[in-house]
Amino acid sequence: MDETIDAGALAARMASAARAASRALGRASSAQRDRVLERLAALLTERQDELVAANTRDLEAADAAGVTGALRDRLALTPARIAAMAEGVRQVMALPDPLGGIERLARRPNGLMVGRMRIPLGVICIIYESRPNVTVDAGALCLKSGNAPILKGGKEAIHSNAALVALMREALADAGLPADCVQAVATSDRAVTDALIRCSGDVDLVIPRGGEALIRHVTEHATVPVIQHYKGVCHVYLDRDCDLEMATEIAFNAKVQRPGVCNAMETLLVHRDLAPRLIPRLFPRLEAAGVTLRADARTRALWPAAQAATEADWDTEYLDLVLSVRLVDDMDVALDHIARYGSGHTEAIVTNQYASGQRFLREVTASCVLINASTRFNDGFELGLGAEIGISTSRLHAYGAMGLEELTARKWIVYGEGQVRG
């Protein structure tokens, strides 16, 4: 009971400090915010020994806990990785300032000039797992956009994150801004995070990044708005009339190029008339790349080596070299399948038909809908945002890749000359 009270008080103190600091940050000029990032990039390099030392403590704990392989590797900070982080910070610094611009300034009949000015969202709580580079990436994007982040990383990286946040706070102070513009939740006590996401007055947004259980927990318990990044059950639909070579390359790329990410294809939908020509071209390549095929009965009639797909397959984000395949009689069936099983993440069609492409674009609801291109392009960098804080699968505020602009709001501004309402 006492612990809960302490967690609540700690969260309230952090949120209120962030709110106060965010006011100063919101007032800071673009040049001043850029100075913070410049200083941070320099400090990352200067203090790399400190960072490696802090990271070593996390790695030792991981070793003691028997963590190995990819998980351990993601945790490790090397001089090369630290240099890459610093370079990432400089890239964010070089992006245009998302704040202060006034859009759609127009004159009303009564002479009022009405427009909308970009402002920071305020205080953003970011909850993520393991990799310490997220700490710096997310922190840099928030500072560039005038937002004060409260960062809660995975407990495996707690010392690394603390060291990285300490450098950010030093960079802020060096640039004349409050250190509390960036804070880390320095405890793995979940009660603190659970209290933070209920600090509605002081925290403006929560972005949970990680597994579905984490996101559901946050959505369930937060009173602060949440931007969700749920799984990607992404489809590629190969239309009756499409370029066989292009269809093969796109399907192969969408599945194989990086199967472990959310914009990789999980289900392939093939028009029945295309299947006899497509399957003998595509499936051997997929199998040679190690892909396990799970197909419906009609596909298996053409390719008996495939396993039988179950209902559960259509709902599954494999994040692995596994692909479910279904033959469809026409585009209506493909659209119904996507509406039913798709997660609203990324959907692509390959077609030669103008009308098919336009219809797919219009009728599919997903954060990114592509014609004749790989699903793997649904990514902030590839779409031209310059940087990405994540991919939202909720339609409120931001849908899909979120860059700097998606970390801002717009307030109405009015230039008057003494107008009053009649």
Add this chain to the structure above:
Amino acid sequence: MDETIDAGALAARMASAARAASRALGRASSAQRDRVLERLAALLTERQDELVAANTRDLEAADAAGVTGALRDRLALTPARIAAMAEGVRQVMALPDPLGGIERLARRPNGLMVGRMRIPLGVICIIYESRPNVTVDAGALCLKSGNAPILKGGKEAIHSNAALVALMREALADAGLPADCVQAVATSDRAVTDALIRCSGDVDLVIPRGGEALIRHVTEHATVPVIQHYKGVCHVYLDRDCDLEMATEIAFNAKVQRPGVCNAMETLLVHRDLAPRLIPRLFPRLEAAGVTLRADARTRALWPAAQAATEADWDTEYLDLVLSVRLVDDMDVALDHIARYGSGHTEAIVTNQYASGQRFLREVTASCVLINASTRFNDGFELGLGAEIGISTSRLHAYGAMGLEELTARKWIVYGEGQVRG
């Protein structure tokens, strides 16, 4: 216990029906959606006797409950009010279609054409109190923007709302669209609404409109995103160097023209050097209009007739002919006061100084910040939106007046020519 299960099942059934209907609505052409609104406007007039009869049942219940005055008046449907509703529907119909437009279509270095297409949010649950005209206004805005609303009005208007929603469903059917594109929660059982706001898979947004208790309850219990419309503690700051006549007119208008609404001024901040000239001009006019003044000590030294303001006054949305007044030494004090007590709704400055105006515009965080104009202009119609579903005081998704565009999301769209990721 059984009742809770029933409420949950009813909510789930309504949400799922709305989701299915919203797919058809999202596919409907602009012309088809407009036909629904045209038919609705016609039906409102044709069936006004039906509506008046349903409304009579609500009025009888109100009379039995002893409801009188403004509250009873707001509930009443007369032929003139029904005609005004129909005219409102036609006005919404005449607005440009907010859907399908593609913004910022630009070519990436790899040849991909990347843009963002406006789509509906999906299913929107709107919870509001008393006035039956909200049913038609909100319904028309949702249908125009391709969203399927689930409407939960006040229990005092339950028969009126049911009759209005029945006409909307008839108009939908007449235009060849599913009637479930609009549904009313036909019970005053709060458990149904409480279950609806947790139907995360099928409901995309909740907009509670009403008292603070309602909004807090929804925010606390929803898992679906909520757009809040909290109170407006709005300020006007009269700068040292400003036009006395303009300052007087704006302050008077902001307080008196319609004191019961959220964009009316509640607190006046006066630069100390302006006060001796301003107060003898403005205060007699305010008092003559029936305004009660609650002032700090320095103001009362100049105008002893004013009551003494307490700390609570600075936090209060009077929604009445009451005004709190504070003298400030400079703009920093005014900005601090607004940051501390303002509700982020509407804030105005009256000034002749270029630098003061620009600084106020930049540094005040509110959904609408005005220079030399009355706070009363923070309204969707006045700002040029053509219609308004409310004023959001949360910065996520929409900040301030929400029109048709704020009822949409943008999905990324990509036109490719066979591009794959390397």
